Amino acid sequence: MATILELYRIDYWKYRAEGNANIVLQYIGPHSRFRNTVLRLRKANRLDDSGTGLEGTNFGDDTMPMKNLTKESHFATEVIGLLLGQEFVEQLTAVALPPGFLSSLALAMEPSRPESRRQKGIDLAQSVGFLALDHTRFIKSSSGQSDFAVEIKPKWGFLTKSAFLRKDQDIKRRKCRFCMYQHQKIKTGQEYTLSKYCPIDLFSGIELLVQDAVNSLVDTPQNNLRLFVDGLQQPVSRESMTQCLSAPSKSTTTQLQEQQQKLKPQRMEGDDPVDYVKVDSGPVSLTDVLTKILIESPLLRRLGRLQQALDSLDVETVHQLYTYLVERDSVHLPEPTVEEFLETAEAFMGRTDMNAMMTEDQDTFESHNAAGLGFGPEDDLEELPKPLQLHFIREFLLSATLKDCSILITIQKDTSTAAVATPPNATSSSRLEVDAGSPEFHEACHQIKVKEEMFVYKITCIDLDPKKMTSVPMYLKKDRTIVNHYLATVGDREAACGAN
Ligand SMILES: [Zn+2]
Structure with missing residues (x-):
């Protein structure tokens, strides 16, 4: 891991943007070799929500710290790179973060951050950040031309075709997750107007x-x-x-x-x-x-088809597999390593004709995908071998990464x-x-x-972060909340997504 002394000055960094999981800072220091780089840092929930300022405030991480802190960069390049194609995946370089530097940096960036994102802060427990190319610009710009x-x-580019879906979940075959989620966002005050966007069209x-x-x-x-x-x-x-x-x-x-x-x-x-x-x-x-x-x-088509093919079972069935495993072993399932995610991706590619996946029409792709599973709703999923149950949960987690990038x-x-x-x-x-x-x-x-x-x-x-096995119950809960709220407030009277 690189320790690059020239990077550790607060005034060399400027706030760029942030999502729910990460914050991105832009290098504005004097060293020309970092001119096109950004620093990506993980965010965490604040333990102290008194709103009285950051000084003396601790940050807590709602997730387990990663044992191998460079895991994230390997996950993106090796696992997602294998599925999506290396040329489409952001390269990340892990850099050590001295603790004093990180807390000063967090303090300095706070005034630039939007209010709506401040319920989380820079995770002060992280000892590693990621340098990446600033993809908002070209490395070599033509003089006089703007970038x-x-x-x-x-977000999710498909309507589920899972043969395992229960009748009361049937709306998921017609309305996409994004469009249904909009109504939940209005209810919770996350948004004030419905988005006109539907991913199925994109x-x-x-x-x-x-x-x-x-x-x-x-x-x-x-x-x-x-x-x-x-x-x-x-x-x-x-x-x-x-x-x-x-x-x-x-x-x-x-x-x-x-x-x-x-x-x-x-x-x-x-x-x-x-x-x-x-x-x-x-x-x-x-x-x-x-x-x-x-x-x-080819990126968007590949992304959409991978999201769908890796989520063939839908979260309801994936959660069922998760429950079988947890109840049998009476323990939390360990988080997959990069190697295990890689094995999952390789096994998926072993049963999937990736070239055909890119060229088939939607119906053919979906029937090939369902046939490739090797089992159906008539089978007792509890009887599936444990490695296979684990495999399909991990496929679902890979899909979750691709839905969130x-x-x-x-x-x-x-x-x-x-x-x-x-x-x-x-x-x-x-x-x-x-x-x-x-x-x-x-x-x-x-x-x-x-x-x-x-x-x-x-x-x-x-933003190709690995998703956590322990999040599966949360994914199920969120999915049910969204679907139930949609059915209660809108029902099944709107045109299906992608039907126009
Ligand atoms: Zn939609």
Whole structure:
């Protein structure tokens, strides 16, 4: 593990963004070799919720600390890389975190954090953080061209086809998890309006539906869409998505961003969208480019099909397997190691034709997937061998990781003379090399033509954390709460997701 002394200064780091599990800081220090890097730190629940400040406050972790603290980076690159393809998986480099540095850093970042995220803080118990490439920018930027990045949290891209589903859970075959969850979020005050977005459309591979889904994300971004221009988060609106590619030059854009940043340093969830670049509308919008990339790249299709194939049994049946194992052994099940997750992924790939999975129509894919299980609802699942029961719980956990990840798409106008589109399997790559003991990152870039204009893009999957075996009861509880609330408030009168 790297100990990189140049990193341990508070003023070298700036708040970038955060989700529920992690917080991301951007390097702004003087060392050019870290210019394109971010630091990812785990968050934890606060033990002290008095709200009186951080000094003297302890943070507690609601999960067991990982024995092997570099497990997370190996899990992403080895296990998820095997399933999704290494080229789509974010590279992480573990770095040691001196305790004094971490607590000072947590204190310094607090004022920049949105109120809605402060129920958790930086986990002061972690001794390891992860350096990653800043995927909101390219390693090598063309002079004068801005880098645009869109982070999409696509969530569950399928309706379950589990043959094990009980009749009273039948709604899950018609309404997707995301759309049902929206109603629960309104009830608990997490959101005030329903999202227009439905993941089934985004994952459909049908251009009109994908475009609709992207527009819906722009209209109601919640925490599912973020926009960055030259590494700075910007408000999301139809105007900003339409106009940003028409910005005249990087220097102008930067000036406008700086003015905007002074007025409004960080977009908070629920803020009104603000036009930040007032320039003439151009013919190509960022939405057009995104739609084309999402259709052309194999990543979204692969992600959606893997989510579904690894969750063939649905959480109800997975929880049943979990209960058999826990009751038989009267102990908590140990968390899978990276090696065990890897074995699970390899066994899954052994029974799945991955090439066919990518090309089959939906019905064929689903029937192959069900047949590949080797057992059905007529079988007594308690009689399945213990290793097989464990295997299917672990498959479900892999699916949970893929349901919770984000996709970062970085785009730049291509002003090179060799304006010939390169398909996603033909890549050019850039490399950021740094001193020995420091990370080395590289990125795979593609060209794409949208309405006669050429663009360069890269597409990366981030936030690929391993999920915990002990979370299975929580997953079941949450699922039932969402479904019951949906049935109680909406019922089964709406059009099925993906039916339009
Ligand atoms: Zn839906």
